[in-house]
Amino acid sequence: MINLTGFNLIFYLDxxxxxxxxxxxxxxxxxxxVANEYVxxxxxxxxxxxxxxxxxxxxxxxxxPSDVCLQRITFNSVPTSVFSSTLxxxxxxxxxVEDCLYLLDGRFDQLRVFNVRIRSGGHTIxxxxxxxx
Amino acid sequence: xxxxCVQLNDLPDEILLLxxxxxxxxxxxxxxxxxxxxxxxxxxDCIFTNTLTLxxxxxxxxxxxxxxxxxxxxxxxxxxxxxxxxKWFNLEASSMERILLSGNYSNLSGLGIYNIxxxxxxxxxxxxx
Numbered sequence: 001m002i003n004l005t006g007f008n009l010i011f012y013l014d015x016x017x018x019x020x021x022x023x024x025x026x027x028x029x030x031x032x033x034v035a036n037e038y039v040x041x042x043x044x045x046x047x048x049x050x051x052x053x054x055x056x057x058x059x060x061x062x063x064x065p066s067d068v069c070l071q072r073i074t075f076n077s078v079p080t081s082v083f084s085s086t087l088x089x090x091x092x093x094x095x096x097v098e099d100c101l102y103l104l105d106g107r108f109d110q111l112r113v114f115n116v117r118i119r120s121g122g123h124t125i126x127x128x129x130x131x132x133x
Numbered sequence: 134x135x136x137x138c139v140q141l142n143d144l145p146d147e148i149l150l151l152x153x154x155x156x157x158x159x160x161x162x163x164x165x166x167x168x169x170x171x172x173x174x175x176x177x178d179c180i181f182t183n184t185l186t187l188x189x190x191x192x193x194x195x196x197x198x199x200x201x202x203x204x205x206x207x208x209x210x211x212x213x214x215x216x217x218x219x220k221w222f223n224l225e226a227s228s229m230e231r232i233l234l235s236g237n238y239s240n241l242s243g244l245g246i247y248n249i250x251x252x253x254x255x256x257x258x259x260x261x262x
Binding site: 021022025026027028029030031032033034046047050051054060 | 221223233238239241242243244245246247248249250254255258259
């Protein structure tokens with residue numbers, strides 16, 4: 001597994017031609033990953049920060065939009081250097097409450113709507129509106 | 134009776150708009166773009182061109198790419214005609230690349246990507262194969 005460092009993230013960014021074309025103009029993004037596909041947590045932890053870095057004008061991100069989606073990510077390996085001052089609304093499924101804390105540690109300082117589903121303790125949906133830091 | 138046969142093209146623009154609004158915009162484009170200039174003009178209205186959902190949706194987790202003949206017509210004839218008017222694409226991951234490279238979508242601001250697998254997800258968002 002490749003370490004998540006700032007250098008590696010930038011390196012990946014330069015290699016992806018398609019998303020590179022749209023990285024400045026996309027402000028809303030919905031991502032749905034196939035539910036029965038086995039994807040390691042490490043890979044998710046790689047995809048999510050890359051999306052945040054890649055799409056520099058992202059205001060709305062819905063990661064795993066479907067409620068029945070079995071996939072979720074854990075964020076304990078997302079570096080603090082991944083942040084966004086444009087993101088206003090984030091919808092996501094995570095594994096633990098700690099993952100919420102990683103996401104709400106101030107890295108998204110304009111976040112107004114945070115809709116999260118936590119999977120480790122059964123079915124919990126947490127909705128936070130108008131987050132102020 | 135022989136004069137009572139009214140065809141689609143005999144109807145005024147307002148009536149055609151009312152009918153088209155009730156139909157799926159992807160099927161409209163597929164069936165009618167290129168038939169004549171009048172229909173092309175009506176179909177270029179932003180109510181049809183704002184959001185394009187270019188995938189087959191049967192139920193949750195049963196989302197497929199459009200078939201090749203339909204994709205070909207969209208990529209070669211339809212999308213280049215309305216490329217600057219599209220604001221949101223809902224796409225299936227395996228055909229996303231082809232669709233996004235088929236035009237210059239200068240006003241595209243929203244993207245929904247469905248059916249992402251481990252391989253294409255890592256490819257799109259990390260550059261890793």
